[in-house]
Amino acid sequence: MRVTNRMLNNNVIRNINRNLEIMSRTQEQMSSGKAVSRPSDDPIVVARVLAFKTSIAANDQYKKNMEDARGWLDASERALDMATATLQRARELAVYGANGTMPDESMEALAAEVDQLIDEMVQIGNTSYGGRFLFAGTDTPEAPFERITDNTDPEFPVKYNGDTQKLDWEVAPQVTITVNENGKYVFNQAIDTNGDNTADKGIFKLLYELYEALKNHNNTQVSNTLGQFDQAIDHILDIRATLGARSNRLEMATSRLDDTQIGLTKTMSKLEDIDLAETVMNYKNQENVYRASLATGAMVLQPSLIDYLR
Known part of the structure; x- marks a missing residue:
């Protein structure tokens, strides 16, 4: 084969350009810190890197969901802690009022405090978190509890305006956790008066009965509320235990997700960096x-x- 000067020139120029292109690609890698920046660099590696990035982004969203769910559960537990304290105070007043030697003026003073406790319990039932009411079921924009004065209303003395639906947060693929307890179950289905394992009286009704008994100086009726207050307190404590268990589960799931994210990031870094x-x-x-x-x-x-x- 005859080798001409033009052939030599073209070969030299082509080789110089190829070497310059290789240098340019390496220089781009050094400046970006990435071994691949476009599919043409290595299609298989780029596809794997994109899959890792998708998984990491999804896990970031799941972590946000977990943090929001834990915030909701912890806020609910704090609210029910205040409800427990309110019920315990009401029970103390019932113990005082059951004393047959207490003057009428003192009974009426106790009744006035119980009336304030009813308002306090309504406020607890209307606790909000991030602008959403905790105990309203899924109707979170509206306050679920309203104190009424018309005793012909079947929900007298406090009306529940929420629903009984669950709020489920997705915390992993195909995995959800319920973050709420509706106010009807928490506050209106707390006491079994018939012994048939069915709650037929609510906390607000119990507080109002105590208020009426103290106001009317009826020591016997005041004494009858003590056992029901014990039931109501146990009911709230059971719900708090359930919320605490869910919060602990989310804490462990968050820790596990953090470990998964570290592993994914390390593997992606080995491929990409x-x-x-x-x-x-x-x-x-x-x-x-x-x-x-x-x-x-x-x-x-x-x-x-x-x-x-x-």
């Missing part, structure tokens, strides 16, 4: 090759017909 020391060494080698190709090209391209005619 460069070894800087190795890349710098490669770049210096490529630079030397490029300089050598320039020097060789200068010698190859230098001779011409004019050189021989001198």
